[in-house]
Amino acid sequence: MSVFGGYKKTISEGDLVLAWITRDNIQPIIVTPGKIFNNRFGSYHHEDMLNLRYGSQMLSKTGHGFIHLLHPTPELWTLSLPHRTQILYTPDIAFVTSMLALKPGSKMIESGTGSGSFTHALVRTVGGTGKVWTYEYHERRFEAAKEEFIEHGMLGDGLPLTITHRDVCKEGFDIEGETLDAHAAFLDLPAPWEAIPHLSRVISKKRQIRLCCFSPCIEQVQRTLAALRANGWSDLQMFEIVHRNWEARQTLITPLSSAIDRLREVRDKRRLPPGEARKDLPKKRVKEGEEGYDWRAVSVGEKEVKGHTSYLTFAVMAPGEHEEVGGEGEDVEEHAGDIAAAAAKAADEAV
Numbered sequence: 001m002s003v004f005g006g007y008k009k010t011i012s013e014g015d016l017v018l019a020w021i022t023r024d025n026i027q028p029i030i031v032t033p034g035k036i037f038n039n040r041f042g043s044y045h046h047e048d049m050l051n052l053r054y055g056s057q058m059l060s061k062t063g064h065g066f067i068h069l070l071h072p073t074p075e076l077w078t079l080s081l082p083h084r085t086q087i088l089y090t091p092d093i094a095f096v097t098s099m100l101a102l103k104p105g106s107k108m109i110e111s112g113t114g115s116g117s118f119t120h121a122l123v124r125t126v127g128g129t130g131k132v133w134t135y136e137y138h139e140r141r142f143e144a145a146k147e148e149f150i151e152h153g154m155l156g157d158g159l160p161l162t163i164t165h166r167d168v169c170k171e172g173f174d175i176e177g178e179t180l181d182a183h184a185a186f187l188d189l190p191a192p193w194e195a196i197p198h199l200s201r202v203i204s205k206k207r208q209i210r211l212c213c214f215s216p217c218i219e220q221v222q223r224t225l226a227a228l229r230a231n232g233w234s235d236l237q238m239f240e241i242v243h244r245n246w247e248a249r250q251t252l253i254t255p256l257s258s259a260i261d262r263l264r265e266v267r268d269k270r271r272l273p274p275g276e277a278r279k280d281l282p283k284k285r286v287k288e289g290e291e292g293y294d295w296r297a298v299s300v301g302e303k304e305v306k307g308h309t310s311y312l313t314f315a316v317m318a319p320g321e322h323e324e325v326g327g328e329g330e331d332v333e334e335h336a337g338d339i340a341a342a343a344a345k346a347a348d349e350a351v
């Protein structure tokens with residue numbers, strides 16, 4: 001079973017552990033006795049991690065720093081994975097999962113695999129009774145994702161994930177010897193409109209099918225919408241998710257009188273000869289929350305917004321509509337097509 005699909009209490013040899021250093025720095029470690037994990041706060045010997053409970057705080061051998069040893073989850077993996085492309089972050093993943101009505105037992109098509117961020121969440125959601133078919137045309141990304149999925153217990157005999165090295169825009173989604181009757185599909189591709197006509201061959205004919213296309217440019221959305229209409233998809237909706245973390249902090253309350261006193265002090269020191277002034281400067285920096293000062297709780301928005309701002313286009317295929325396939329949407333205005341082609345090229349170069 002995937003290490004992302006369940007929980008165990010203690011750490012064993014060969015486990016994937018996510019070392020929480022700071023909110024923005026989480027490092028994956030495969031516990032291998034004899035190896036040492038180093039960072040600027042200290043050294044951590046893998047054998048000392050054995051039999052510790054997940055969630056434990058571990059002090060460094062050099063005594064300065066510490067890390068927390070966390071159990072892998074798709075959410076933490078998304079924050080710590082090696083980036084090979086732009087990825088989906090949890091706010092988008094949660095929204096897409098909900099809009100596609102994914103649940104245990106769902107059968108899902110995904111392309112491209114990219115860095116596998118969404119794939120990890122999908123595999124957990126569909127569980128042992130569901131199925132995820134993911135496709136990636138970039139050979140090195142395909143190989144890296146495949147290796148990672150095997151290492152994480154997600155890919156192998158009897159497991160719900162299949163990864164295929166394929167250009168889905170040219171060759172579609174069919175897999176020899178397998179009937180794909182997908183319930184939903186997610187396309188994170190530069191030109192989803194080229195893949196949309198191929199979906200009718202691999203989606204279930206008996207139920208309502210939901211599709212989501214993730215595109216960074218509005219011109220790509222226009223072209224996708226035209227292809228969706230031409231291929232019998234309805235209930236078209238588009239959303240933009242903007243996500244920002246807020247941090248709880250304390251700020252020092254300085255009365256106006258002491259601020260004025262401080263300004264006077266600085267002005268007076270500037271009048272002293274340079275050496276004298278430096279000697280007098282206060283050495284101590286007040287630490288946040290230090291006793292003896294007046295503090296007020298504030299919230300601070302993170303500077304870098306960790307959400308790949310993009311447009312999420314959703315569509316539904318009603319049972320029986322599959323026959324009306326019509327290519328990439330010839331009705332799109334000519335100039336929109338040109339802009340979209342340029343946008344797709346730019347997006348492809350950006351991954």
Ligand SMILES: C[S@@+](CC[C@H](N)C(=O)[O-])C[C@H]1O[C@@H](n2cnc3c(N)ncnc32)[C@H](O)[C@@H]1O
Pocket residue numbers: 085086087088111112113114115116117118119135136137138141166167168169170188189190191351
């Ligand atoms: C932005 S990444 C996907 C990231 C992924 N959703 C994640 O969360 O990690 C887009 C991927 O689609 C792949 N791709 C682009 N066009 C493709 C095609 N026609 N067929 C298959 N894969 C394709 C790219 O190589 C790239 O790895």
